[in-house]
Amino acid sequence: MSHLFPNYARKPFEIVKGTGLTVEDQSGKAYLDFTSGIGVVNLGHHYPAVETALAQQAAQLWHMPNLYENHLQEEVAADLAGEMDYVGYFCNSGAEANEAAIKLARKYTGKSKIVTFQQSFHGRTYGAMSATGQDSIHAGFQPLVPDFHYGIYNDQTSIDTLIDPQTAAVLVELIQGEGGVVPAEKKWLHALAKKCSETGALLMVDEVQTGMGRTGTLFAFQQFDIQPDIFTLAKGLGNGIPVGAMLGKQKLAQAFGAGTHGSTFGGNKLAMAAAKAVITTMKAPGFFETVNERSEELFAGLAAITSDKIVAVRGLGLMVGIQLISPEVLTEVSAALEAKGLLTLRAGQNVLRLLPALTVSQVEIQQALYLLREVLENK
Numbered sequence: 001m002s003h004l005f006p007n008y009a010r011k012p013f014e015i016v017k018g019t020g021l022t023v024e025d026q027s028g029k030a031y032l033d034f035t036s037g038i039g040v041v042n043l044g045h046h047y048p049a050v051e052t053a054l055a056q057q058a059a060q061l062w063h064m065p066n067l068y069e070n071h072l073q074e075e076v077a078a079d080l081a082g083e084m085d086y087v088g089y090f091c092n093s094g095a096e097a098n099e100a101a102i103k104l105a106r107k108y109t110g111k112s113k114i115v116t117f118q119q120s121f122h123g124r125t126y127g128a129m130s131a132t133g134q135d136s137i138h139a140g141f142q143p144l145v146p147d148f149h150y151g152i153y154n155d156q157t158s159i160d161t162l163i164d165p166q167t168a169a170v171l172v173e174l175i176q177g178e179g180g181v182v183p184a185e186k187k188w189l190h191a192l193a194k195k196c197s198e199t200g201a202l203l204m205v206d207e208v209q210t211g212m213g214r215t216g217t218l219f220a221f222q223q224f225d226i227q228p229d230i231f232t233l234a235k236g237l238g239n240g241i242p243v244g245a246m247l248g249k250q251k252l253a254q255a256f257g258a259g260t261h262g263s264t265f266g267g268n269k270l271a272m273a274a275a276k277a278v279i280t281t282m283k284a285p286g287f288f289e290t291v292n293e294r295s296e297e298l299f300a301g302l303a304a305i306t307s308d309k310i311v312a313v314r315g316l317g318l319m320v321g322i323q324l325i326s327p328e329v330l331t332e333v334s335a336a337l338e339a340k341g342l343l344t345l346r347a348g349q350n351v352l353r354l355l356p357a358l359t360v361s362q363v364e365i366q367q368a369l370y371l372l373r374e375v376l377e378n379k
């Protein structure tokens with residue numbers, strides 16, 4: 001009998017070690033990891049610069065509360081903002097980052113209405129779950145936090161009818177990750193941003209999965225030509241060390257005065273040391289050129305696969321979704337890939353999701369393509 005709640009459908013093996021994209025289970029079987037721990041280990045397992053930063057910080061100080069100055073938080077927030085006009089708040093997960101965003105939007109605007117989208121995913125806490133536009137995730141947990149309204153993603157009418165002067169904020173993913181790797185249409189997103197500025201609603205972008213380089217730029221919004229009022233990060237920010245962040249425009253800062261919101265662990269020194277090493281690595285010259293070369297190789301290889309199991313291939317950077325013809329086929333394909341040593345993810349009902357580390361090599365892309373071809377072309 002397990003001593004754990006059965007809230008995860010776990011595979012019957014355990015990954016016990018890993019370096020880069022190679023991981024190994026308890027029996028010694030090796031796998032090529034195209035999951036990055038669901039988009040977390042974006043620099044690969046055991047990444048030396050993060051490990052060194054953590055070891056140095058661990059030898060100095062692990063934790064002090066947010067009662068004292070924290071120069072690492074200042075530096076990480078400044079590094080994330082770059083030339084842009086954002087201030088940061090640190091927490092421990094994506095759901096918490098979205099909770100902070102929802103609370104800040106309501107406090108700043110004095111309004112409660114939040115618009116999100118069907119098939120979105122924003123996390124499992126009450127606010128983040130209420131923002132999530134999926135009935136299956138709400139089931140059994142009602143009543144939800146009130147005044148969340150779910151539009152249809154990429155639908156102009158939803159913008160026209162739902163966003164109004166009573167709206168505090170809109171929370172949107174630029175590529176719906178858990179929902180099936182569905183990118184927002186740029187034109188739709190620009191219309192959404194325009195409607196937000198016309199009505200005074202804050203534009204909040206959930207970059208928990210798309211951020212930290214996943215789509216080929218540090219943040220996905222840099223490719224969609226929008227500037228959110230608020231954006232949230234987690235997953236790849238600490239390369240495996242739990243950390244989340246909410247970045248908001250400077251004008252919002254006064255709404256989060258002392259005592260309004262907080263977290264014991266949020267922005268602790270170990271998490272900040274890891275985040276700083278991650279950002280420094282990603283901002284090094286040439287980092288994203290290489291990521292985008294690998295992305296092109298992966299998409300080109302996928303386009304060359306001829307299989308009647310594939311409906312569509314979508315995504316950006318190294319966030320890739322292969323829509324298959326049915327959930328049953330997805331189960332068969334992912335099991336066959338796993339047996340051959342390639343770890344992949346599911347998204348939505350029938351999408352095989354690939355989230356390799358951004359440090360993936362040309363050879364590893366070709367290895368994954370070879371296995372995908374074998375399984376999808378029934379060789």
Ligand SMILES: Cc1ncc(COP(=O)(O)O)c(C=O)c1O
Nearest residue numbers: 093094095121122123177208209
């Ligand atoms: C877009 C998005 N937002 C929020 C979350 C929740 O993050 P966490 O599991 O760290 O709370 C996820 C997790 O998959 C996500 O993909």
